Amino acid sequence: MTRSDPMAVLLEWQAAAQEAGDPQAGLMALSTISPAGEPSVRTVSVKLLESRRIGFVTDSRSPKARDIAACPRVAVMFTWLSLRRQVTVRGDAAPMSTAEAEREFRRRSRPAQLGAWASHQSSPIPDRGVLDSAMAAAARRWPEGEAVPVPPYWAGYVITPTEIEFLQAGRPDRLHDRRRHRLIGDAWVGQALGS
Known part of the structure; x- marks a missing residue:
């Protein structure tokens, strides 16, 4: 594992998960805190994974968007069970x-x-039928061949990581390899962790 740039390692692990066909390769769990201080977690699609940024998209009226507006501090977790790997990232969403x-x-x-x-x-909603009816109405509004416009409430968020923790499991003694990196100033400082 490259020790000096944890985002480079994250990108390598993500690429390995995609190559291995891991079903979780394009997903991450996103944790937020509500204005009332209640934690919440849900799975979202990874739409942006670069050297300094992690991004996803959502409805700006959603609970996650309201949570981020109140408290931009978030955590995400990538889990690739086929590779016995997990990465937890903490940072600020904007x-x-x-x-x-x-x-x-x-x-x-x-x-x-x-x-x-x-x-x-x-x-x-009262039942699934509401969604099916709304979907049919949207399809009539923008028939095949006509571009679907971007909804006014469509939004994306970018997380700037400040802490990244790697876990490589699979050892029979369960003493897994763990390493945490914290951004101090402009430099990442790494530390091995007990399993």
């Missing part, structure tokens, strides 16, 4: 640029674009 968020919307499949219009994410 809105993605409008251009980046729109680019991510354009990369979605047409059904996923229509779905963004059909659902008010995490809002209560």
Whole structure:
């Protein structure tokens, strides 16, 4: 494991997970804190993974967006069970640029674009039929061959990591390899951890 640049290691591990066909390769668990101090965690798709940034997209009316507005400190966890690897990242989330968020919307499949219009994410509904009806209405509104516009509430967030912890499991003695890196000033400082 490269010790001086943990984001480079994260990128390598992510690439290895994709190459191995791990079903979690494009996902991460996102933890936020609500304005009332309640923790929440959910799985989101990784839309941006670069040397200094991790990004995802969502409905700006969603609970996660409200949580981030109140407390931008978040944590994400990548878990690749096939490789027995896990990476936990802590950092600060900020809105993605409008251009980046729109680019991510354009990369979605047409059904996923229509779905963004059909659902008010995490809002209560009486039953599944409400979603199906809203999806059918969106498909009629923007028929096949017509571009689906970006919803006004579409948003993306970028996490700037300040702490990254790696876990490589799989040892029979369960004394797994763990290492934490903290950003101190402009430099990452690494430390091995007990298992």
